[in-house]
Amino acid sequence: MRLSSKHTPRTPTYLLPCVIALSLFSLTALLLYKVDNVASRTGTVVGHNLEPTPWHVFPTKPFDEETRQSKTYKIIQCSYLTCRYAVSDGIEGRSLSSSAVGDAKRLDCPDFFRAIRKDLEPWKKTKISKGHLNEAQKYAAFRVVIIGGKMFVDWYYACVQSRAMFTVWSLLQLLKRYPGLVPDVDLMFDCMDKPSINKTEHISMPLPLFRYCTTKDHFDIPFPDWSFWGWPEINIRPWQEEFPDIKQGSQAVSWKNKKPLAYWKGNPDVLSPVRAELLNCNDSMQWGAEILRQDWGAAARSGFKESKLSNQCNHRYKIYAEGYAWSVSLKYILSCGSVALIISPQYEDFFTRGLVPNRNFLPVNPQDLCPSIKRAVDWGNKHTREATAVGKRGQDYMESLNIDRIYDYMFHLISEYSKLLDFKPTAPSSSLEVCSESVLCFADEKQRAFLSRSATTPSETPPCNLKPE
């Protein structure tokens, strides 16, 4: 009946749009809330939502983003959207042809690559299980999983300055350099200075943990440090720019015209007994040494003009003293072509295992510090030919350690390590894919400039040949 329908209560016409609008509004709010929630729980390469490592606390850095919304936007954009839409690096088609890999002209790797097998020796029999990695996680700042040439990172703690960014970048460049050759892998990384897997304490179950240095008493596995790709905070450029520049700078003054003194410039306030002791040798007449304090604050204010590494090769002798642990400065000291006076180091990094005392450096005895420096300086000033040869061999060693060899070291270390895994790596559900684009997305302007300059391209040649055992 038509009439009755007139009397049935009807939904007022304006209500429907209201309900729709309200639902849309709630949905959007819920979505925003969810997105915000996800963003506030996502660890990032610059340290968003991460605490500093508890074993080495450092002041957390302020972030660029002014508002919570811009931070949320950046995290979602860089962490969740960038790699998905990044141009694929074309793993297929661009990989080295097998004929190239089998090429007889393949270079043999430098001798010091032998250290790779020695570093991995503890797991040769036991292999590396998921259990090893779960234990090693307690000491790690992040976990790197590579699957089919894609890289995933699970963040546990923030790293000081831009170490995490440049280390993740170095691995991404390795993937780019050798497309299709880097095997699937699952590894734990700590980015702070001091080795932590003490051989005595972990003898029953050695834990595999990658970091920048190790000692004879630790199981930690050394990996090339971030500064080979750049250290923007103190203006150290990528190695392939820094080394040639230092070498050229070192030739600006002839040996004869270099100061016949031993030079050290650094920060003595880093809980390093040997650096404190070094201050006592600051007497050019008595000890033949010039010891200076590096003031990074002043250097930064002057745009690092004074602290340019290539201007620091004007002494015949350069002293290397460890700081809180190993120091990235050794490579720059050796690059000068001056005689490196190395105060017997406790820490090793990946390349120092190839240095030979009295061949590419002179050892200095920390128990007899100032007299030991003085003896080296006196010897060198009397034996010009021998001394210049030691300096030259130190510089040649660093020249042979070009970025190609560094990628090769990473490649072989990761390949040998992956052979030890007794399981098939899978990306943990809490991990996120990272790619060059997502790292660049998080980088500030200065970092981006350094990263771009250390970007690599696919290699024309295969990795060097790691000699069989």
Ligand SMILES: *[C@@H]1O[C@H](CO)[C@@H](O)[C@H](O)[C@H]1NC(C)=O
């Ligand atoms: C390793 O641990 C043992 C036992 O706790 C300790 O005596 C030793 O000093 C530690 N070694 C290092 C290098 O820290």
Ligand SMILES: *[C@@H]1O[C@H](CO)[C@@H](O)[C@H](O)[C@H]1NC(C)=O
């Ligand atoms: C070392 O001596 C020089 C010259 O006497 C002085 O300028 C410099 O400040 C001294 N270095 C330190 C660390 O005190």
